[in-house]
Amino acid sequence: MKKGIFICHCGTNISERVNVERLKSILESDGYLVRDHLFLCSQDAKQLILNFQDEVDGFVIAACSPENHETYFSSFIRKPFVIVNLREQCSWPHRDGEHATKKARDLIRAGINKLSYIKKPKTVKTKMEESVAVIGGGIAGITASIELAKLGYRVHIIEKSPSIGGKLLKFDKIYPLNDCASCVISSLISEVSAAKNIQIHVYTEVEEVSGYPGNFRIRLRKKQTYVDWEKCTGCGKCIDACPDRAKVPSEFDDGLTFRKAMYIYSPFAYPKKAVHDPEACVNCGKKKIGTRRLLRSGKEYLTPCEKACPTGAIDRSKNWDPEGEVFEIRAGSILLAMGYEVMSKDSFPEFPSHLPNVVTGIQMERILSPTGPTGGELLVPETLRKPEAISFISCVGSRDERYHTYCSKVCCMYMLKQARLIKERNPEIDVFIHYIDIRAPGRDLEEYYTLARKLGIKILRGRVGNVEPLNNGKLRILGFDSDTGDPVEYTADMVVLATAVELRESERDVARKMRLDIDSSGFVKEKHPKLQTFETSIDGIYLAGCVQGPKDVTETVLQAKSAALSVSSFLGKGEREIDVETIIDAERCTGCGMCIISCPFKAITAENDIPEINPISCRNCGICYSVCPVKAVDMATHGKAIEKELEGLKA
């Protein structure tokens, strides 16, 4: 019997450049059995492929990238086969049909050459940990954790701030229903805190990730709180005792207020425990951490915070380790839910962002929130008077070639929300929104926008070119209204900048520790933009929420729940079957160790001087294959077969 070739037209994707008829006749005159089809991935073609394999010893499928359908073809083809990529690597990148046809011929001949050298890889089974590490305790991490716990997995939530809850704890209302954000997130927090199989690690960061899909090892650092959380009841007495001068901008209020060196992250923090910040501490009691001070009576002197604490949770004489506590957890799967940050207003020299009355969208959320600096009353930050006019400026740092080219997706809607909350509570305040386009797709969102217009919010299409501070503390807005075609100007008491949603470098670093890709917008990249939107390039690692790109709560929860299901279907089988593509021939190996130091995935270890590849960590990159001086490494489908393929190309 002989070798065969099955060419796919891919509709016209391949055939509009590659002359399939000519290609067929060339390859037939080479002596191969050749067939073609409009769509080889169709059900109709499946039967033809099944018939075809009976006529040949092995064959080449000349179609699209093996990324797309290799798994599908492997599911029913029993004879050896090689996929040659005529689409991404031939018809798409070339304009000249003549050239493309010639290249297609060469690629197929190379594929035929490779065919004789591929072997079927052996398989091994590996057991998987039945636990999941969820990194980030915002609404994405929390909803996914609840789902996973219901499915019976042990869940670790790893949250870097001292409280879980994420951004929603900062908001008053959330669109589209304008329901209470705290109520939404608080009930979910109660649920995770009550779940027996969910362990919450707050004030904790990821140090290192090792292991492999199904068996990840995650080294964590619980930062030092300098308060014994076993004893702390969250009564807040230490905060009252801590002097006002020991202050730094509050993280929870996004810098609108100050917090002290002793603080509880937020009024609805979970867990509600105090944290001591040594950098803000002014050492008012003249007793450095780790030292003692005895009174003349011989009794221990207590600093104001120590004295205030009714449970003795604060002990400055204790030698606390500033590095905190490093520990390791194991997880079969990892879910990244690290959320986002908004760009700080200082990033924009074109607006007088140093002024207290120029705020970001998140700061405006705090101003409107009942847990915020003014208890939810709308007051101008500088004067604490009621404003007469407020100006919202959209797309600050988004859709702007100087900063981010993408749309932050939630700003149009949250500006409308904030404007509505202002107008509903104070109809006399003049509210302006300056936009480039209003983007309100999604359930109930257009109707939300229409309602905002009905409330008399003045919506102006056009950018603001300048915001000038006036002597009376107000701001002069110079903008443009493309509806009338005129420049506009007016005075406002406050300006809200809808600054771009972005992922911080520190969070990208966490993703890099897992060898995940970062997309061109700076968010963690999903495996496929349409079909695998919460999977990543690494099996067993999933994404949920804004870590993958800006999205609202509806979309975040949708993705979190889907990701939880995927985690469960990944771990659900309890074990995983893996192809062993790369192996080391112990007979040939001289033990030089080159492979061990060159493997980027640390997949090769040597016990008793004989290196061995862990098939689960190995990503089949082939580096060990190419560095081994005595050619002791063998790869089932990529080693020798690729060499032969290259030889075929040269011929």
Added chain:
Amino acid sequence: MRTLNLDMKNPGLKEEIEKDGGYITGCIQCGACMSICPVAISGFEFPNKRLFKLIILELEKEVLEHRSPWICISCQRCVHVCPRNVNPHSIYFALRRYQSKQFKHPRIFEDIVRSIYQYGYVIEPENSKRRELNLPEIKLDEEELDEIRMLMEDSRLRILGII
């Protein structure tokens, strides 16, 4: 083009015009009403949507100065194309009334109204010329004319002192 000063607003303007002309804040400035308006198409300066935006921005001075409501020929095509259920036609008429109330209507309309009051016609019928041309005389009988005058005296035209 000149800069619109949005501080110079009359916060009651929108409500005042909506009372007569109906819902207006829903206008999304799509321009559909302008695209089919025969007056706009034939080249007159008839920027309907601009007018609506000025009302939304509560800019009374600009709204009062605008002449375009008076060019509307009441074909009502705009009413059928608006995707937001705004009734542009009724807004033009609300604007006519609003402008008149403040004596901001074009003066020529006073002559027209007075002519109707006096003769029952928009312009004075020139019966002497018609006689020369052997055309029948145009004239309303006193009874019909009284009826018209009564209607007009009952309207705001009297309050405004136009008749």
